[in-house]
Amino acid sequence: MTICGCKGIRYCKLCENSDRVKAVKTECLPQPIKEFQLFCVKCNTALSCEHNQNNSPKFDIKGVIVYPDFISELEEATLVQDIDRGQWVPSQSGRYKQDYGPRANYKRKKLKLGQFQGLPSYSQYLRDRVAGIGDLTDFVPVEQCNLDYKPEMGSCIDFHFDDFWLWGERLIILNLLSDSFMFFNYEDNYIKVPLPRRSLILMSGESRFLWKHAIAREDIHSRRISVTFRELSEQFLTGDRAHEGQKIIELASEMSATLCRISRTTAKPRCVSVLFRTPTAPTSRHIYFLPTSCFYPHTEPPKTSCTVYTSSCPARGLSSIPEPPDYDVNLSPVALKEILDQCNIIDVRQPEELIADGVIPGARNIPLGELPAQIADIDSENVVFICKSGMRSLRAISFSIQYGFNKPRHLEGGMMAWNATFQNK
Ligand SMILES: O=C(O)CCC(=O)C(=O)O
Ligand SMILES: [Fe+2]
CATH class of the missing domain: 3.40.250.10 (Rhodanese-like domain)
Known part of the structure; x- marks a missing residue:
């Protein structure tokens, strides 16, 4: 018996030789795809361009935009540290998962909001930054899903559409810790979109509705974490389930972390010290360096809500450092x-x-x-x-x-x- 999260035709390196997987006909198992066009993230095309001489390109894909260097190296290190404080749960195909969002029964089209405590506070600045991108000012994420991919697990995600009933047109995914590719498939056409480390990919339009997407096992060379943000579909925004949608949006913006105290540090005039209480870290203190463009030191730091704090501070350059050690380092x-x-x-x-x-x-x-x-x-x-x-x-x-x-x-x-x-x- 191996312990993994795989079921049905999904498998990882722990269970690929198990009786369950052997019983599935080989032709039903997803096989590596060798022929694909490469997408150029500079020209936003899968057709030949000055950077990319694709052999006889057949198709282009619309609706994909990759934003390289969306976060800095330090922000990545801090973010991964914050993410790793949460509990990873085994998921399908050798992935591990942390899901913050409404629980959904997609078949019965039912939602359970009881457990939903809001999106994690550590990602607030990312969401603020996403909202700063021209077309995304009205993007209201109500789900954050972190996935952990490891080569030793053979982690991957097979071609799929994200659910259309609950989730809206735009999907946003931050790619952490290693370079990878988002693999797209429409009929017999395959396109690989490079996902450089620390880049963000926006998938909308055709790339969301026409093309399936996947992360191939062979594209995971070292640990990779993805952070996906999803918005609600139209029926939850303006349609007949808008009242439920409104509730979900309210819940999503409630921080699962409680801000306990925010104070100016006397030793470092350009910093504030923020004390949080979260379900995973009972008290965690962060010292934030304030960007010069931030409203500090002109006003008092807000005292009640860390949403106010983070959304008021343009988060570029924001980084956290822990308490100094209490021994001689x-x-x-x-x-x-x-x-x-x-x-x-x-x-x-x-x-x-x-x-x-x-x-x-x-x-x-x-x-x-x-x-x-x-x-x-x-x-x-x-x-x-x-x-x-x-x-x-x-x-x-x-x-x-x-x-x-x-x-x-x-x-x-x-x-x-x-x-x-x-x-x-
Ligand atoms: O890890 C990724 O980048 C893709 C995740 C994904 O497609 C999904 O969770 O639906
Ligand atoms: Fe997906």
Whole structure:
């Protein structure tokens, strides 16, 4: 017996050799598709263009827009950290799922709102940013679905339409942690749309109603998280179920996190400290750097609602840092050298910096941006983070403490201090 979320013809690497999957006729199982056209995210076309010489393109797809770099690397790291605080539940085809939205019985066309506590507060700034895109000012997301794809699980999602009865014309998906492709199919035409890491894809019009979409197993090379936002269909907005729709919209905008306190930090004038209480993290304190364009420091921070706070702050550049650690995180180059063989050294620089400035023997290179995806593979004891000057390694410390690492430390002053101490000696 394997424990996974697969049923019927769906399978993952845990259950693909099970009796249930073997019993399904091979021709019924989804097979890899080898022939497809490639979509150009610069020209928004699957036809040949200056970036992409597709062989004899047959079809174009309308209604797809990809927004590269929709969030920054730091925002991604913080977002993944917030998402991972929630519980992942096994789903079909080797995926894991976190669903925030109304419970729906699609066959009976019935909704249950009892459990729905609203969309998570950590994604409020994303929703605000989406609403800042020209055509999406009236996009009111009422569902957020996070999916976790892992190559070792063979995670994928087969070709499908998202439900039309409940969900509206526009689907919005944020692609986190690794590059991938959204695969589209209409009759015998296949198109792959690149989804660079940290990009957002908007699917509407033909790409929503005519073409099915999928994420292929062969396009998951390392951990990938997708965050899908869905709006209500017309009948829940203006049609005969509008009263239910209104209730859902009200519930969706209620934060599942309660804002406990928001205060200015005296030590850092451009920051506010925000205390939240959420079902998954009883109290979590975030210090937000305020963008210069933000209304602070001209007015008092709002005291009652974090919706007001987040939607009033243009979220670009917003990032959170946890509490400072309560032990000495600093190791001097000399101190580190003495205990080098007992340390688990993680170098968070980019690979090209290792070539330029040298490495400490035994160090494992995990660039800071990769840390959220790889942190589960690091032994959490005796960790010493290294970077060029000691700034990124401090962030790595904060991040890893939240994952339960035991007193991680760093090389104070980074490789610059190390080289100044030991080079030519
Ligand atoms: O993970 C993705 O990007 C696609 C998810 C999807 O299509 C769905 O949940 O309906
Ligand atoms: Fe979908």
